[in-house]
Amino acid sequence: MGLTAVRPSEATPSTALFAGRTPIIYGAGSAGRHLLRRLKTASIRVAACIDAKAHDIGHIGDMPVSPPEHLDQIGQPDAHVLVVALNSEHAYTAAAAQLQSRFPAFGAPLWAQPVVQSLAESACHTLLDSGQALALTDCMACRADVSACPAFRRGAEQASPVRPLRAASRAVADINDVAYFITNRCTLNCTHCVEALPSHETHYNDSVDEILGAAARMVDACGFIHRFSITGGEALLHRGLSDILDGLLAMPGLGFIYLYTSGTVAPKAGLIERLAHPRVVLNISDYGDNTPPRLRENFQSFRAAMEAHGVSYAVLPNKVWMDMGQFEDLHLDEAAMRESFAKCAFTNCMTLSRGRLYRCPHQLAGVQLGQLPVVEDQMVQVDALDGTALVQALNRFAARPFIDACGRCKLSDQPQEVPAAVQSPRRRVQRLVPVAPTDARGEP
Structure with missing residues (x-):
């Protein structure tokens, strides 16, 4: 980074x-x-x-x-x-x-x-040298840590109306890739959902003001964010999505905006206009036959609408997921958690929700469901800090070699493939047993 x-x-x-x-x-x-x-x-x-x-x-x-x-x-x-x-x-x-x-x-x-x-970086720099924009739909498939790519960073800085605040001018946090989990509502009910959405008994949307306020704090602390992602749940179920995109596109110091969807919600005309912005790229997960038939029809219509309006999008075929488990304690030592953390693609998924920054969506889900303890130095309460205090907290957070959530994630032990997006029965909440209460340091 x-x-x-x-x-x-x-x-x-x-x-x-x-x-x-x-x-x-x-x-x-x-x-x-x-x-x-x-x-x-x-x-x-x-x-x-x-x-x-x-x-x-x-x-x-x-x-x-x-x-x-x-x-x-x-x-x-x-x-x-x-x-x-x-x-x-x-x-x-x-x-x-x-x-x-x-x-x-x-x-x-x-x-x-x-x-x-090795093949892509040289080609992308040649593209930028000629004054052309990056093919953002290729970037997602190129590497999981796309914001670590020099060509991607260069393209984001060239595309943004305001260039980065350099480290020489003031202290900034060494984070340039952030996601915001804007809603836990979803059209699907996936058994192996990384955010464990079928286990939520209540649904919520973060407000537009909450989302833009946290994003502005992060941009100010980091100097420039090369990629800002919008995730859920199903992000298109958030009624304020058009306002969120307007606010992010107008925000100084922010590069490309990635939005993730299953393509099962029909977007309104006003939203499609925002999605067609050259700094926005849509990532559509294709779960094939595991998408319920009615929603599968929506998926085809969704793609047709994106084509008709010139929206930049990539279809990501998702046939297989990795089973992250149900937050079982794997009794791993620190060395095992460090090793897992170092090669986990999800550690590139720093995710905001309800004013707090998490290292990955598995940690986010575990904390919100009461399955993982709140450990203060393993997340950042973004809405409670500002200035130097926020920069220092973010840098400590980014430098962590592992988080305790790795010890409750099956990726850390013996990763197993599972079919993607297998649906659980509707209206049946997969309730999990909460962990014992902890203090601010995570001690029982």
């Missing part, structure tokens, strides 16, 4: 990325599709694309997707390299271990993220 967008060192030459071997993509979701596009742009031949859900996916681009058994039919496996296209390092680690055990002749699989970063 950081506030100064600098040109990176020269990217690894494409000929050296795979040591002369021909890549095979493992994973045909958003990361796999993006990797395939980048490899084609670099004129690197791809031997095959593999996915456990090959039958459901069919093709990515013009390339057929084959099941893992297809790897047994590839001659000279040592002339190929498996590239695991999964955004989460947890998921990559688990998949790579399984692949190496099952298909040892291919050697150790590579992770797609550094491969894509």
